[in-house]
Amino acid sequence: xxxxxxxxxxxxxxxxxxxxxxxxxxxxxxxxxxxxxxxxxxxxxxxxxxxxxxxxxxxxxxxxxxxxxxxxxxxxxxxxxxxxxxxxxxxxxxxxxxxxxxxxxxxxxxxxxxxxxxxxxxxxxxxxxxxxxxxxxxxxxxxxxxxxxxxxxxxxxxxxxxxxxxxxxxxxxxxxxxxxxxxxxxxxxxxxxxxxxxxxxxxxxxxxxxxxxxxxxxxxxxxxxxxxxxxxxxxxxxxxxxxxxxxxxxxxxxxxxxxxxxxxxxxxxxxxxxxxxxxxxxxxxxxxxxxxxxxxxxxxxxxxxxxxxx
Numbered sequence: 299x300x301x302x303x304x305x306x307x308x309x310x311x312x313x314x315x316x317x318x319x320x321x322x323x324x325x326x327x328x329x330x331x332x333x334x335x336x337x338x339x340x341x342x343x344x345x346x347x348x349x350x351x352x353x354x355x356x357x358x359x360x361x362x363x364x365x366x367x368x369x370x371x372x373x374x375x376x377x378x379x380x381x382x383x384x385x386x387x388x389x390x391x392x393x394x395x396x397x398x399x400x401x402x403x404x405x406x407x408x409x410x411x412x413x414x415x416x417x418x419x420x421x422x423x424x425x426x427x428x429x430x431x432x433x434x435x436x437x438x439x440x441x442x443x444x445x446x447x448x449x450x451x452x453x454x455x456x457x458x459x460x461x462x463x464x465x466x467x468x469x470x471x472x473x474x475x476x477x478x479x480x481x482x483x484x485x486x487x488x489x490x491x492x493x494x495x496x497x498x499x500x501x502x503x504x505x506x507x508x509x510x511x512x513x514x515x516x517x518x519x520x521x522x523x524x525x526x527x528x529x530x531x532x533x534x535x536x537x538x539x540x541x542x543x544x545x546x547x548x549x550x551x552x553x554x555x556x557x558x559x560x561x562x563x564x565x566x567x568x569x570x571x572x573x574x575x576x577x578x579x580x581x582x583x584x585x586x587x588x589x590x591x592x593x594x595x596x597x598x599x600x601x602x603x604x605x606x607x608x
Contacts, residue, residue: 315544316324319591322540323552325533332529332558334567339521341512346504349388351522354497356530360490366483368491376478380495382470384534387463388496389503394460406460408441409434413468414550421472422546429594430547437554437586443579444572445559468550468566474538475546485539493534551590554583 340348357380361367368376394406411434418424479488479491540549558580564570572580 302473307390318540318543319548319552321536322544322549323555325537325540326553326555327559328529328533330556331563332525333560334563335521335524335529338522338567338585339516339517341514342536344508344512345392346389347511348522348525349384349392350497350504352525352530353384353388353493353500355526357490357493357497359527359531360486360535361494364484364487364490365488366566367482372491376491377495379470379474379477379566380492380497382466382473383492384467384496385499385503388468388500390459390463390466394456394463404440405438405445405557406457407464407467408438408554409461410464410467410471410553411437411547411550414471415547417468417472418547422476427547427594430551430590433586433589434547434551437551437583437590439562440579440582440584441584442553444576444583445557445579467553471541471546471550474541479538479542479557485535485542488542489534489538492538493530517544538563548591551587554587558583 336345337347391407412431415427415431415434418430419426479485512518537549540552561570561572561576561580565572
């Protein structure tokens with residue numbers, strides 16, 4: 299008896315979905331520039347201040363543009379999403395980066411597609427997908443091959459912070475998908491709510507931990523403008539629009555682009571070397587990103603010569 303043939307279902311929305319996916323991918327790609335901008339342009343020792351300037355000004359600008367405030371239950375929801383997606387995510391990311399080599403921290407945060415795959419089942423009530431989970435794991439392994447060097451060391455605090463960072467991002471993405479976006483509210487207002495909430499959460503944390511702001515020269519001003527206007531306002535509008543309009547697991551795996559772009563910029567701009575292992579990791583991660591956008595293969599029945607299926 300002939301075995302059923304593997305069939306790949308058509309992508310939902312066709313070209314429109316492809317365009318929306320490409321636009322959403324801009325966000326993690328731009329976030330991948332953060333390492334170079336931080337090390338080359340910003341004053342050292344103030345990572346929370348950088349996170350604050352990435353979130354709060356961008357959120358306020360978005361609110362001015364959209365002129366729309368939350369209503370009813372959305373005050374609480376926007377606050378929760380802003381704290382998860384920005385307010386908690388950024389400090390945990392910085393703690394992981396300070397306590398661990400950047401490659402280890404990036405690999406731990408790259409596990410968030412696995413968390414989203416699990417939460418999609420438990421929170422969104424989607425059917426379990428071995429396809430999504432497997433490619434999420436392959437993508438995390440690929441990122442590890444790209445960014446973890448032989449000198450990597452592992453500290454308990456950094457590992458906990460890195461895993462908590464991935465979990466926070468996974469919960470934020472999943473809840474954003476579950477709650478969606480209120481009717482009549484555009485992506486700019488939706489992003490503005492969360493950026494403002496996350497920035498207001500970061501404000502006292504930054505003042506408590508880092509004290510007064512650093513001196514800002516022309517290079518630092520340029521870096522903060524990039525992080526705030528492009529890395530904050532533009533990217534989060536695209537990111538949250540993608541989450542609310544695309545399958546959540548598809549969006550989650552796009553986050554792997556961030557450490558890949560960071561590694562590529564390190565090689566091009568900072569002279570860092572990518573050997574065969576790193577290139578193999580790049581290939582694995584890119585394969586995971588592409589496969590994560592495809593529907594899982596299904597088996598369709600094969601017709602016999604008599605027209606019956608087997």
